[in-house]
Amino acid sequence: MAERPEDLNLPNAVITRIIKEALPDGVNVSKEARRAISQAASVFVLYATSCANNFAMKAKRKTLNAGDVLSAMEEMEFERFLEPLKESLEVYKKGQKGKKEVTEQKRKDKEKKTDSENDKSREEEEEEEEEEEERMDEEPQAENEGEEEEVEN
């Protein structure tokens, strides 16, 4: 949950970059204007959430889905966002899939690597175990002898 009010702000650096990219080169945006746009963006999120939530409630669903958000955009009369939104959702999904494949591949590579490492260490372990066994064979005898002696005494 949001513990401080500033948790509900969007990061200024990112907002500033988006503004700069949207406007022609060299436009000076006052600090006040930047802060106002950032606050407007937070209000936009809340407004969109509340609209989307109304659609979800009408359909008796508890979870907001993509359709609810798109319907909310229409209701807010931001139809112009619909196409770019759908496109970037596709791009996002592809990106996630790509990421998954990459991590999957990394995981496999890692497994292979650790497997071969395990083989090596297993060999080493086996050697050590053999040595230990030899020692174990000797020691108990010595102890037993000692015990026996004690009993005799």
Next chain:
Amino acid sequence: MSQNKDDLASSNKKTISLPISRVRLIMKSSPDVSSINQDALVLTTKATELFVQHLAVASFNNGSGKETNSLSYSDLANTAEETETLHFLTDILPKKILARDYLTSLEDFQEEDADF
């Protein structure tokens, strides 16, 4: 360098630069919302980005800053007042003096929070 920037700008049209986790935090601060699926979250985040662009461009084109090559607070406030789809912003984009009220109310809110 400029080549690089162009590439970035064109890819930014479809990729997402705002932090999705922060947007979720804002969405979850609304008491009616119980859960949000990932696609809805991604869409809202991207919509917020488009909204920021839209608000900046509309206010710049509408405002007086074209000659001075600047975007000021009053450009934003006027645009919010004049544009029907941006009317929901008039509460947080009022004329300058009322913006101070917003700050004091924000401080009040912080103090209230501290009381608890």
